[in-house]
Amino acid sequence: MYELHFAVPMAGAIICTFNSRLDAAMVSVLLEHSRAKILFVDYQLLEVARTALDLLCKRTSSKLPILVLIADSEHGSEFDSNIDTTSVSYDYEYEMLVANGEAGFEIVRPKSELDPISVNYTSGTTSRPKGVVFSHRGAYLNSLATVLLFQMDQFPVYLWTVPMFHCNGWCLPWGVAAQFGTNICLRKVRPKDIFDKVTNHKVTHLGGAPTVLNMIVNSASIDRKPIDHKVIVVSGGAPPPPQILANMEELGFTVSQLYGLTETYGPSTSCVWKPEWDLLAPQERSRMKVRQGIPHVCLDEIDIKDPETMESVPNDGKTIGEVMFRGNTIMSGYLRDLKATKEAFKDGWFHSGDLGVKHQDGYIEIKDRLKDIIISGGENISSVEVETVLYSHPAVLEAAVVARPDNHWGQTPCAFVKLKEGYDDIVAEEMIKFCRDHMPHYMAPKTVIFQDIPKTSTGKIQKYVLREKAKTLGSIS
Amino acid sequence: MYELHFAVPMAGAIICTFNSRLDAAMVSVLLEHSRAKILFVDYQLLEVARTALDLLCKRTSSKLPILVLIADSEHGSEFDSNIDTTSVSYDYEYEMLVANGEAGFEIVRPKSELDPISVNYTSGTTSRPKGVVFSHRGAYLNSLATVLLFQMDQFPVYLWTVPMFHCNGWCLPWGVAAQFGTNICLRKVRPKDIFDKVTNHKVTHLGGAPTVLNMIVNSASIDRKPIDHKVIVVSGGAPPPPQILANMEELGFTVSQLYGLTETYGPSTSCVWKPEWDLLAPQERSRMKVRQGIPHVCLDEIDIKDPETMESVPNDGKTIGEVMFRGNTIMSGYLRDLKATKEAFKDGWFHSGDLGVKHQDGYIEIKDRLKDIIISGGENISSVEVETVLYSHPAVLEAAVVARPDNHWGQTPCAFVKLKEGYDDIVAEEMIKFCRDHMPHYMAPKTVIFQDIPKTSTGKIQKYVLREKAKTLGSIS
Numbered sequence: 001m002y003e004l005h006f007a008v009p010m011a012g013a014i015i016c017t018f019n020s021r022l023d024a025a026m027v028s029v030l031l032e033h034s035r036a037k038i039l040f041v042d043y044q045l046l047e048v049a050r051t052a053l054d055l056l057c058k059r060t061s062s063k064l065p066i067l068v069l070i071a072d073s074e075h076g077s078e079f080d081s082n083i084d085t086t087s088v089s090y091d092y093e094y095e096m097l098v099a100n101g102e103a104g105f106e107i108v109r110p111k112s113e114l115d116p117i118s119v120n121y122t123s124g125t126t127s128r129p130k131g132v133v134f135s136h137r138g139a140y141l142n143s144l145a146t147v148l149l150f151q152m153d154q155f156p157v158y159l160w161t162v163p164m165f166h167c168n169g170w171c172l173p174w175g176v177a178a179q180f181g182t183n184i185c186l187r188k189v190r191p192k193d194i195f196d197k198v199t200n201h202k203v204t205h206l207g208g209a210p211t212v213l214n215m216i217v218n219s220a221s222i223d224r225k226p227i228d229h230k231v232i233v234v235s236g237g238a239p240p241p242p243q244i245l246a247n248m249e250e251l252g253f254t255v256s257q258l259y260g261l262t263e264t265y266g267p268s269t270s271c272v273w274k275p276e277w278d279l280l281a282p283q284e285r286s287r288m289k290v291r292q293g294i295p296h297v298c299l300d301e302i303d304i305k306d307p308e309t310m311e312s313v314p315n316d317g318k319t320i321g322e323v324m325f326r327g328n329t330i331m332s333g334y335l336r337d338l339k340a341t342k343e344a345f346k347d348g349w350f351h352s353g354d355l356g357v358k359h360q361d362g363y364i365e366i367k368d369r370l371k372d373i374i375i376s377g378g379e380n381i382s383s384v385e386v387e388t389v390l391y392s393h394p395a396v397l398e399a400a401v402v403a404r405p406d407n408h409w410g411q412t413p414c415a416f417v418k419l420k421e422g423y424d425d426i427v428a429e430e431m432i433k434f435c436r437d438h439m440p441h442y443m444a445p446k447t448v449i450f451q452d453i454p455k456t457s458t459g460k461i462q463k464y465v466l467r468e469k470a471k472t473l474g475s476i477s
Numbered sequence: 478m479y480e481l482h483f484a485v486p487m488a489g490a491i492i493c494t495f496n497s498r499l500d501a502a503m504v505s506v507l508l509e510h511s512r513a514k515i516l517f518v519d520y521q522l523l524e525v526a527r528t529a530l531d532l533l534c535k536r537t538s539s540k541l542p543i544l545v546l547i548a549d550s551e552h553g554s555e556f557d558s559n560i561d562t563t564s565v566s567y568d569y570e571y572e573m574l575v576a577n578g579e580a581g582f583e584i585v586r587p588k589s590e591l592d593p594i595s596v597n598y599t600s601g602t603t604s605r606p607k608g609v610v611f612s613h614r615g616a617y618l619n620s621l622a623t624v625l626l627f628q629m630d631q632f633p634v635y636l637w638t639v640p641m642f643h644c645n646g647w648c649l650p651w652g653v654a655a656q657f658g659t660n661i662c663l664r665k666v667r668p669k670d671i672f673d674k675v676t677n678h679k680v681t682h683l684g685g686a687p688t689v690l691n692m693i694v695n696s697a698s699i700d701r702k703p704i705d706h707k708v709i710v711v712s713g714g715a716p717p718p719p720q721i722l723a724n725m726e727e728l729g730f731t732v733s734q735l736y737g738l739t740e741t742y743g744p745s746t747s748c749v750w751k752p753e754w755d756l757l758a759p760q761e762r763s764r765m766k767v768r769q770g771i772p773h774v775c776l777d778e779i780d781i782k783d784p785e786t787m788e789s790v791p792n793d794g795k796t797i798g799e800v801m802f803r804g805n806t807i808m809s810g811y812l813r814d815l816k817a818t819k820e821a822f823k824d825g826w827f828h829s830g831d832l833g834v835k836h837q838d839g840y841i842e843i844k845d846r847l848k849d850i851i852i853s854g855g856e857n858i859s860s861v862e863v864e865t866v867l868y869s870h871p872a873v874l875e876a877a878v879v880a881r882p883d884n885h886w887g888q889t890p891c892a893f894v895k896l897k898e899g900y901d902d903i904v905a906e907e908m909i910k911f912c913r914d915h916m917p918h919y920m921a922p923k924t925v926i927f928q929d930i931p932k933t934s935t936g937k938i939q940k941y942v943l944r945e946k947a948k949t950l951g952s953i954s
Contacts, residue, residue, distance in 0.1 A: 144621050144774070148656070151630055154749065178774045179625070180749065272631065272657060297621070297655045 001164050002183055004040060005173035009117050009136070012108030013037070016119040016131075017165035020045060021457035026129075027052035030121055031065060033336065034131060039065040040094065043072055043085050044187075050088045070094040113137040118168050119335050122262050131335030132262045134168065142265035142329040143174035145296040149258055149270045150205055150234055156181040159197050161189050162207035162236075163457065170207065170236070170258075170266030191219030199225045208233045208248075208255070210240040211398075211459035217247040218397060218420070227252030234258055236267065241391035242286035259292035259366060261352055263331045263344070269293045269302060269364065291365045292356065300327025303349070304358050310347050317359045320367055320380060324349035355382075372463055374403040374411050381443050383463075386413055389438045393431065395423035398453045400461045401445060404470040408477030414470045415445035418453050426450075446476055478641050479660055481517060482650035486594050486613070489585030490514070493596040493608075494642035497522060498934035503606075504529035507598055508542060510813065511608060516542040517571065520549060520562050521664075527565045547571040590614040595645050596812050599739050608812030609739045611645065619742035619806040620651035622773040626735055626747045627682055627711055633658040636674050638666050639684035639713075640934065647684065647713070647735075647743030668696030676702045685710045685725075685732070687717040688875075688936035694724040695874060695897070704729030711735055713744065718868035719763035736769035736843060738829055740808045740821065746770045746779060746841065768842045769833065777804025780826070781835050787824050794836045797844055797857060801826035832859075849940055851880040851888050858920050860940075863890055866915045870908065872900035875930045877938045878922060881947040885954030891947045892922035895930050903927075923953055 001017060008015040016034045018027060020042070027048060031039065041049040046069055053064050067090040110117075117136045121129040150156075150172075158176045160183060162169065176183055184197050194216060197203055208216070213235060233253045235245075240257070248255045260268035271293035277285060295302040304313045304321040313321035330350045333341035344351055355373055356366040367373075367382040374381040383401040390399035397420045404414035415435075419426055428448035435444035447470075454462040478494060485492040493511045495504060497519070504525060508516065518526040523546055530541050544567040587594075594613045598606040627633075627649075635653045637660060639646065653660055661674050671693060674680055685693070690712060710730045712722075717734070725732045737745035748770035754762060772779040781790045781798040790798035807827045810818035821828055832850055833843040844850075844859040851858040860878040867876035874897045881891035892912075896903055905925035912921035924947075931939040 144625075148621075148624065153628055153630070155752065275632065 002173055005168065006177070010107045014116050014119060017168065018121065019165055019457055020163065024048050024051035024055060028055040028059070030129065031056055032060060034119055036065045038068060040068045040070060042070050043083060046085050046088050046090065050090070066091045068092045068094050068097060110136050114332070116332065120167050120262050130337055130340055133332040133335050134265060135332050138265055138329045138331070139168070139171060139174065141298040142267070143171040143178060145298040145329065146171045146175040146267055147179055149267050149296055150175070151232060152176070152179045152181065152205060154179050156204045157184065157201055158182070159184045159194070159203040159206035160186060161194060161212050162209055167262040167266045170260070189215070191215055192223035195219070195223060195225040198227060198231055202229055203231055205232045205234065208235045209459035210235065210244070211455060213240050213244050213248055213255070214398060216251065216253070217244055224251070230254060232256055236260060240290065241388045242283070242290055243391050245286050245289050246282060255289065257289055257292065263350060263352070264325055265329045265331070267296065268299055268325060268329065269295050271363065291359070291363045293363050299325065299329050301325065302364065304356050304364060305349070307351065313358060315358045315360050315362060317357050320355050320357055322370060323352040323354040323356050323364065323366065325352065326350060369463070372402065374401070374413050376409045376411050376413065376442060379442055381413055383413070386415065386435065386439070386443055386445060389435055390415060390417060390431070392438070393434050395419050395426050400453050400463060400466055402463055402467045402470050404447055404473055405475060406477050407475040412446040412476060413443065414447040414449070414473070416449050416451055416453055416466050419450060447473065479650055482645065483654070487584045491593050491596060492645070494645065495598065496642055496934055497640065501525045501528035501532060505532040505536070507606065508533055509537060511596055513542045515545060517545045517547055519547050520560060523562050523565050523567065527567070543568045545569045545571050545574060587613050591809070593809065597644050597739050607814055607817055610809040610812055611742060612809050615742055615806050615809070616645070616648060616651065618775040619744070620648040620655060622775040622806065623648045623652040623744055624656055626744050626773055627652070628709060628733070629653070629656050629658070629682060631656050633681045634661060634678055635659070636661045636671070636680040636683035637663060638671060638689050639686055644739040644743045647737070666692070668692055669700035672700060672702040675704060675708055679706055680708055682709045682711065685712045686936035687712065687721070688932060690717050690721050690725055690732070691875065693728065693730070694721055701728070707731060709733055713737060717767065718865045719760070719767055720868050722763050722766050723759060732766060734766055734769065740827060740829070741802055742806045742808070744773065745776055745802060745806065746772050748840065768836070768840045770840050776802065776806050778802065779841065781833050781841060782826070784828065790835055792835045792837050792839060794834050794842070797832050797834055799847060800829040800831040800833050800841065800843065802829065803827060846940070849879065851878070851890050853886045853888050853890065853919060856919055858890055860890070863892065863912065863916070863920055863922060866912055867892060867894060867908070869915070870911050872896050872903050877930050877940060877943055879940055879944045879947050881924055881950055882952060883954050884952040889923040889953060890920065891924040891926070891950070893926050893928055893930055893943050896927060924950065
């Protein structure tokens with residue numbers, strides 16, 4: 001996939017990477033929607049791809065994509081000696097195809113730098129994936145910005161703990177190359193592998209979705225290794241709880257918080273660390289670290305606005321508005337979805353759907369997803385703030401809070417919690433009391449359910465699944 | 478000047494910085510040619526500016542530029558308590574003008590990113606200055622590239638040893654700001670000040686024209702201070718002799734070699750240091766360091782071509798051709814000089830006038846300026862190579878080699894040498910013998926003249942002055 005991030009655009013084509021956890025039905029839908037001409041597939045997923053093509057064949061009379069198998073004969077077998085690709089048909093094997101390529105092939109350059117370079121299907125916190133289109137211009141600008149945001153010196157060593165299919169790896173396939181870097185890939189993301197790769201390959205940077213951070217801080221001590229060089233962990237996605245950030249620092253990682261969406265080519269803002277913050281107490285520092293910060297130098301503008309009036313909110317750290325963007329590193333639009341594109345760009349700004357505040361120094365802080373906010377008795381409750389308190393309880397491994405419909409209050413907070421091993425005796429009442437002791441009572445969850453937390457393959461919590469479940473519970477009042 | 482690098486473009490205007498060593502006559506010529514509307518001038522140069530405006534007034538009936546005095550009342554007096562600005566008339570004082578500015582002024586953005594942001598008059602190794610036009614697009618791309626080339630992390634501390642008026646400080650006013658940096662300025666560049674500022678302000682980066690490097694390595698030991706943190710010295714302009722690079726390393730500086738021209742927005746290539754080169758012997762490492770290397774990531778293409786046939790030279794490290802560029806970070810053209818612009822862009826490539834070779838790994842190395850090459854008996858002699866040998870002689874402080882016309886050979890190498898203190902007894906014959914012992918005889922200078930070396934205010938040796946002098950000597954043969 002790394003090679004194809006260069007080869008496909010250089011061939012004048014558009015790269016569209018699929019989530020490796022999709023099933024054959026969804027793959028066939030996305031093949032049809034994207035109108036892909038060639039499908040490159042890792043041997044582990046050959047059967048899914050073949051089935052998807054067979055499904056597609058039944059639905060359409062158009063020519064099917066060419067199927068190219070990436071056999072990974074060098075590294076693949078250690079994981080899956082039992083996968084047999086010989087019984088499934090395909091058109092070419094990748095390494096053979098490359099070996100037989102034209103040596104004198106001339107790079108096909110885009111006619112305009114606004115031509116598309118990639119399509120990224122959003123990974124499914126909502127049920128209907130949309131194809132986010134990147135342009136060459138946006139991609140090279142965000143690649144440069146990413147290098148600066150990651151503080152990547154020349155010759156970085158990047159460990160791919162965040163999948164490369166997700167948002168073109170935040171433009172890092174191109175950014176790492178621009179700095180002459182080395183890429184370390186993993187077939188499976190496990191704590192032991194992370195520590196092994198970091199120490200053996202002197203990894204300088206890795207991406208950490210909050211769940212990756214969670215995995216690291218909760219790893220068994222036998223899987224850990226002491227880190228004796230600087231490792232920058234760049235965390236994106238949902239804001240990580242302060243406690244997890246503090247634990248990461250104790251393990252020797254330097255955590256840096258970025259914020260962005262697939263629609264913003266990945267990272268758009270970073271919490272640039274002010275030297276004077278070094279003097280703050282550890283807990284205060286953690287509170288600063290979770291801020292999303294300021295836009296990178298290649299982004300035109302970010303603002304927090306009232307989506308009704310389009311007025312900017314004041315820099316008071318309190319007034320909540322919607323985070324909005326404009327500039328070169330904002331998507332060209334959603335592929336073949338004019339309605340969604342128009343909606344996203346209403347009033348000339350890209351509407352992120354995230355809610356946040358602006359602090360006095362201009363740093364922004366995300367409070368919640370627009371659709372994750374809980375409105376109880378007319379008060380807005382940030383699900384993120386409730387989760388932050390839950391994470392500070394020693395028994396909590398993972399937590400997610402959603403709205404539960406309520407006849408009296410409209411909605412009440414409902415917490416889904418996964419407990420750490422050895423804490424099975426904790427009951428809901430205890431957790432609710434802990435919350436009431438640490439936040440205004442109206443914000444404390446009225447319901448706590450202990451269970452596994454459903455997540456996407458990129459580690460994002462699937463709140464819509466939990467929201468559906470909370471709905472089925474009915475009203476408390 | 479730093480503030481104006483932002484204020485002027487944000488006002489929708491074009492910044493045109495003049496060399497501070499220009500006399501009133503030249504300033505009046507450039508004011509007329511550039512059609513400047515406002516002239517900001519440091520108090521030290523107020524009289525020159527006033528005289529220039531008076532000269533301009535006699536020549537033209539157009540409205541004169543508004544004259545704004547930068548009084549620098551905070552720092553200026555320690556240098557020049559004798560300069561009296563009260564007797565010279567001007568329109569505004571800078572700080573007052575700023576204090577009275579419109580607080581609600583809205584940034585005037587360029588209509589097109591290809592609109593000009595600056596005009597840079599080339600600093601005069603030739604006699605007729607040309608106005609190099611930068612666009613907003615080129616400037617932001619080269620600013621980002623410069624940050625990467627300088628390996629500037631967040632919060633750099635940059636010491637301005639190379640004047641900011643020169644080529645807009647290689648785009649560093651913008652680049653340093655993009656990384657939240659601190660700028661340290663000097664009214665005079667003296668070795669003691671360099672060591673003081675580097676240690677007191679923990680300078681992380683400074684620019685070093687070869688003459689700045691020379692000044693540092695030949696500084697009195699009383700002026701020096703031990704350097705105990707990493708200081709990257711980025712050297713541009715003419716290739717520095719390997720001996721000077723080695724001495725800089727001994728003093729604790731990390732020297733990095735960049736190459737570019739005003740026409741390429743400053744830095745265009747860098748000698749990216751390959752980790753395996755750390756294993757080379759010190760002299761070999763110095764030889765690698767003087768290579769100009771590979772283009773930065775924002776430059777489309779650099780090549781070395783035969784200017785007659787426009788064929789690329791082979792990657793053999795030997796065949797000499799002209800260095801040519803194309804891409805976004807190449808000037809828009811010379812202001813009001815279509816002829817010079819067309820000539821510079823002949824055959825669709827910007828012709829640098831520099832001669833170089835391509836090594837097997839694609840790294841380029843400049844051998845000489847096209848007009849500095851000496852052709853003796855049909856053989857090309859690189860003046861830089863002869864100078865490199867001269868610099869390896871312990872008595873030599875500075876050296877410059879040019880062609881002396883010759884009836885028999887066409888041209889012969891003529892060396893101008895400035896000796897270090899205490900070496901006044903060295904004679905020309907000894908220097909010539911030293912050269913013949915260290916290079917092919919045909920390359921050794923036939924003439925050696927001991928004198929001060931004339932330089933521009935940016936430290937470039939004025940070879941055209943020396944060439945004129947060599948001409949007056951007549952033929953040896």
